[in-house]
Amino acid sequence: MSTLGIDPGLGTTGYGFVQLDENDDLQLIDYGVILTPKKQPIGIRLQVLYEQLTELLILHSPADAAVEKLFFSRNITTAINVGQARGVALLSLAEANIPIVEFSPPEIKQAVTGYGGATKRQIQLMVKSLLSMEEVPKPDDAADALAIAICQINRARYDSLVTDSL
Secondary structure (H helix, E strand, O other): OOEEEEEOOOOEEEEEEEEEOOOOOEEEEEEEEEEOOOOOOHHHHHHHHHHHHHHHHHHHOOOEEEEEOOOOOOOHHHHHHHHHHHHHHHHHHHHOOOOEEEEOHHHHHHHHHOOOOOOHHHHHHHHHHHOOOOOOOOOHHHHHHHHHHHHHHHHHHHHHHHHHHO
């Protein structure tokens, strides 16, 4: 079963589906971005995001999902828009009965690179390496979504090891 990572945004929402193969190695399933039409009212843009995300959930049936937390924004309008997109993503996942975990950017960076202050480029290179990709995944939002999925898989592995040892 796959894990879905979501990097929410009003204009661009990144998504990435990753799973563990039979050898317990990370395997890329699908990734990309959902783009919303900039000249449309916000309600229409959120509806586009909801519909396309719901289609992806039906197509891939992930076992769980991880969504990036809204961590910090200097621009209040951007923060509100990202918050609205996050809400739509969370609603889509909840309606599909998919368990949701949320991670902050430093948690994602730590899980993927081993350093909570890693640069975007470092994250992209680690995602490329961990998923045995020929090139760095593009655009950035899709690469971030894959990192979020990897973070959740790593967290689930850890939780399983801790639970099994008790």
